[in-house]
Amino acid sequence: MNAPRPYNLVAELTYRCPLRCAYCSNPVTFRDVPDALDTQTWCRVFREAAALGVVHVGLTGGEPCVRVDLAELVGGAAEAGLYTHLVTAGTTLSAQGLAGLRAAGLRSVQLSVQDARADASDAIAGVPAFERKLAFAGQVRAEGLPLTLNVVLHRRNLERVPELIALARELDADRLELANTQYHGWALVNREALLPSRAQLEEAARAVAVARKQSARPEILFVLPDYFAKRPKPCMGGWGRRTLVVAPDGRVLPCHAAGSLPGLEFGNVRSLSLAQCWSDASGMNAFRGEAWMPEPCRSCPERASDFGGCRCQAFALTGEASATDPACELAPRHELILAARRAAEAQPGEPRFVLRGEPRRSETTSGDASRRH
């Protein structure tokens, strides 16, 4: 198959992370995935990515800053000519460490913030981290690096969107990504506790519109989550089309979550070149193009703009990775989304959630592990 040119590499350096966010998109089996790639292998991956046409790398995880060789990895990526971007929770890196990364060629930083208030932020992250994050944001600006704040939105923090915007301005962020939770990994485990109401989303959208009018800074990204939209999101800009993900174990995936789809085989950079993994792996080709599409996608005029939505969501909700993404209003199983929304609306207050790494509900007997956050 003639594979398209990838532009973006997501390098998941590790799944280890000091935070335990209840909506983490890492696989629920993250503990079983080792950091299998050493410094040299990652640097080879960066060079091979550049040769494939990749121009941008996001160093992410988990928490990439727990890698002791991070500065070498930044240097390797920059040397390969990639625009090197760090995605971090900002709790582990010292000012000196950050200065070292910049010297090694780091060009921009994305910092996750869980909430605008310390208590709520620390509750959903499972550890006290808020104040440290604010200090880290200051260090990023002091280094002259562009700063994106990323906030995952859910029913417990949506009402604080105006405060989050104020916080982003206070921290002099260039961009604010208000990313509505996508229900993969731990977020799917906690869906009932995280899924917001339509009213909450509309209120947040209004606050964003007001803020955009006030000032062009920061640039604010906010889109209605697919659970509440009429059409699915163009997941990853299309499967195996623009972005490739290298997981901590070396597997090359089309997105963060695809490794959990059964029956798909992906290449591993420990034994193959990145180019082979990208163009030849059967898993990578499984949903490229349009041949795999069922109706109503196959004849849908929008198939070239949304690529049939998200395969991982289709699998998680219907058990069929090739099903039409239920987020689409036209999907045969759209009822699954409506039912989840109804269930969330019917839940008053703040249902309990489990933190990443805690026993999931199905693994616990009723009554225990039910502390409220």
Added chain:
Amino acid sequence: MSPEDFEARLRRIGEQRYHHRHPFNLRMHAGSLSREEIQTWVRNRYYYQTRIPIKDGLILAKAADPGFRRGWVQRIRDHDGDEQGTGGLELWLSLAEAVGLDRADVERLDDVLPGVRAACDDYVRFVESHDLLESVASSLTELFAGDIMRVRIDAFEQHYTWVDTTGLRYFQSRTRQAPRDAAEGLRFVLEHARSEPDQDRCAAALERKCEILWRLLDAIEAAHDRPRVSPHAQMRVDAGERLVVLPERAVKPSASGCEILDLCDGERTAAEIAAELRSRHPEVSGLTNDVHEFLASMQKLGVLAPPPASR
């Protein structure tokens, strides 16, 4: 609220939001605009002038009262003149000549900035799609126009002595007409907006109009920014393909886009870049529009550094 309180509310809106506070006007009145900036303003503001009689025609078409129409139609006569070669539009064109622009060139409207066009068209569309009361309320920026005209005449006589004073007749005529027009509009609004919802609608219409005038000056100001590529952008050429890589984003400009970006050196103004493109490609029409739209989009994507906060 009482008509007195309502009037005070409308006047407060003007104090806070009318474009007499806009940085461009402040600089104009302080005498610090360049000749080019004055020219850009005159050329673009002419587009606004051409929309005014159209807007007033739309208002006339909403009015059932002959008395109202008799009064309001005076505005169109003031603007267009009772015969060719007279009226406000004509006076504006003589201002254009006085600041060194070619009259026919201004009249063609080819070089109107897209942001100015959008703001003015928004005004006409607003009047088109709202009722008589809101349309009249939106015209109440005239309440504040008399003062700004006087300030402007002083500023031109004092600072822009290269402009022949015969060019200032438009401003002089407006110092007389604006208070009369404003009084007429205000009377109508105070008489017809008695309920709170109606008063709110009128206040919102006036705010909207202030915003439109503000945007118009924003666009003019942006034309004199000196765009430069963001220091965070990585410009790449691979496989003959130009690519601008930014934090979490890559932008692939077209060939003509690259030609424009290459001129974004922090020295040339946006208007100069547009002029350069026009002289390189005289056969292409609508280039001014395209260049400014492109620059605005690149600014938004972060390819260009944000303008200095102090401009």
